[in-house]
Amino acid sequence: MRALSADHDDVEVLAAVADGDRPALRVLYDRHAPWLALRLARRCADPGLVEETIQDTFVAIWRGAGRYKGQGDVGAWIWGIAIRRLIDALRRQPRRQILVAEVDDRPSAEEEILLGVEYGDLGGALQRLSPQLRAVVQATVLDGLTSREAGRLLGIPAGTVKTRMMRARAQLREELA
C-alpha cells in the first residue's frame, strides 16, 4: 500500500479506500468531514444526529468506495451519500428536529415580499423567498434531492415540495424579469 499525502487528489485517495486502505479513509475524512459537518448542521438542528450521519457516511464510503464511477467531484459524490444518510437518520427518529420546520403557511408573508420587489439580483431574490420556499429550493436545487427525498428531509409531503418549488420558481422569475 502506498503512503498517501497531500499530493494525491480525492480520486486517487478514494481508489486506495476501495482497496481497503484505512489510512486513506482517514485522509478523506480529514478533507471532507469538516465541511460536511457544517453543511449537515444547517439542515439538522440535532448535533448528535449530525455526528451519526457523518459516521454513517464514512462507513458507507468504506464499504462502497468502488461505486464511485469517476463522474463529477468526489466531494459532490460524498454529499450525495451524506444527505441521504441524514434523511434515513431522520426517518429513524420519531421526533424530528429540523432547522427549517413546518411553520405557519400564510401567503401574506410572501405577498408582502412580492410587493416589495424592485431589484433584479439573484442573491437578493433568493433572500426574499420565504424560509419555507428557500428550504425547498435548497433541498432540490442545491442538494440535488428528488421531491420525495426533499419531503422526507423537511418533514412535508412530496406534493407540497412540488407546489412550493413552483411558487419559488414563479417568484424568482418575476423578480429577475
Next chain:
Amino acid sequence: MSWHVQSELLERYARGDADGAQAFSVEAHLPSCPQCRGQIAALVDGAVLQGAWEGIEERLDAPRRGPVETALMRAGVSEHVARLLGATPALRLSWLLACALVLAFAAWAASRHDGGVYWFLVLAPLLPLAGVAVAYGPDVDPTYEVGLAAPMRSFGLLLIRALAVLVTTTAMAAIAALALDGLHWSAAAWLAPSLGLTLASLALATRMSALAACASLGALWMLAAGVGWHLAREPLVLFGAAGQVTCALVAAIAAFVLARNADSIERRGGMA
C-alpha cells in the same frame, strides 16, 4: 479554479451567520474546491470530528451482524444475548437449511409410504439433539474462547442456546408435521421424545462431551425404535401411551439431574 469564497464569508458560514443566498453559493462551491475546503476545515471544532472518527473506527472494527443476530435484535433481544445466540453454530443458515431439507424429505417419504410416518417420527426428535450437540463447545463454537471470558455463566449460555435450538427445530418439525397427509394425533407424537432426548443429552453433557452424549443418545433412540418395531410388529409402539410417559419421565429426571449438576458445568468452564 480561479474563484474562491472570501475568508470573511467562510468564517460567517462556519459560525452559521451566513444568510440564505450567501450560504447557497458557499455550499455550491465547497464540493469542488479543495482550497476552500482546507480553509474551512480549520474553523471546525477538531475534538468533535475526532470523536466522530473514533466512532467510525469502532464500527469498522466491529464484526458485521449476521441475519439471525439482526432478526433477534429487531425482536427486542438485547445486543449481547443476540450476539451469543447469533454465534450458535446450530443457528447458522446452513444448519437451518439442512434441517429443513431433512424434514421436507421425511414428510415427503411419509406421504408416499404407509410406514413413512414412522420414519418421520423417529427422525424429528434427532434434529434438536444434533443441534444441541453442536450448540456449545471448544470444537464447534467460534466464540468459545470469548464465551469463557464473558460475564455470562457457561451454564446460562448453554441453556439459552439449547432453548433456541429446540425452539427453531421444533417449529420446523411442527410445520413439516402439518404437511403430513391426514392430520392425526401421531403427527405430534415426536414432541415428548424430542424433549426427553434433548434434556437427557444436556444432563449427560455434565459427565461427558456434548458430542458424545448426543451421539450415544441418538444411537440408543434408533436402537429402541428398531427393537420396538421388531418385537411388537407394530411400528408406532414406541409412540404409544407407554412410550410417551417414558419419554416425559426421562425428561423430568434429566431436568432434575441438570439442575443439580449446574455447578459442575460451571466449574469446568463449559462442557469440555
